[in-house]
Amino acid sequence: MAEASGRRRNGAIWLGLLLTVLGPLSGALEFIGFPAAPLTWISLVLPMIGFVLVVIGLWRAFGRPEIYRGKIAGSIIAVVSVLLLAGSIKLFSIARQLPPESAGAPQVGQRVPDFTLPDSDGHLVSLAQLISGSAGGAAPKAVLLVFYRGYW
């Protein structure tokens, strides 16, 4: 029986941990301009590969303990990587939540309906006012209408 120090490091476990941690972190690349669509997939696939590596490492640690170390570290990392993978799958499902089809939305060439809504000061403002510039200042050349999900 080999001594503990003589056994091989269980690299698969540590590489697996690294990938499962990098998965959720890779989503942050979006904020420095990396396109979000591939990131959605990368931040799912990395933790999946990482989890497989952890399982391989764990199988080595327990199946061939005379060769590989990592029973204790591997067990802890396995729990951490399961949690990270679950979190990554949750984030992925949120990101892939498809917005509904908007077949009836205004199309290029169509005039949009006017509306009046309160602004952030509570004053009522109409689209016509914004287009004509009567809300203040000269008439703009164009108006960009941005519908967004909300700030939370």
Add this chain to the structure above:
Amino acid sequence: MAISVDPPDMSAKLRSKKGYTFTFLSDPNAEVIRRYQLLHPAGGPEGHDISRPAEFLLDRTGTVRWENFTEDIRVRPRANQLLAAAKALQ
């Protein structure tokens, strides 16, 4: 100009935090969002009805000259796409 279901005070907070100077309109009951067929039912936190992301570039007559609907709620048009569309309009 931006529209969401956020109440005015939430938009005021967002404007001051981010330094946005353009107009934010509040459509808490999603009436305009519905009229524009942009409702995303239960798309918000705790199952609130919200707007799907959508951008329309309107000319002076209120006619749509460019528009964008994302397929992925994390993907938005980049500023240079919007600027290119605005330039093409002139």
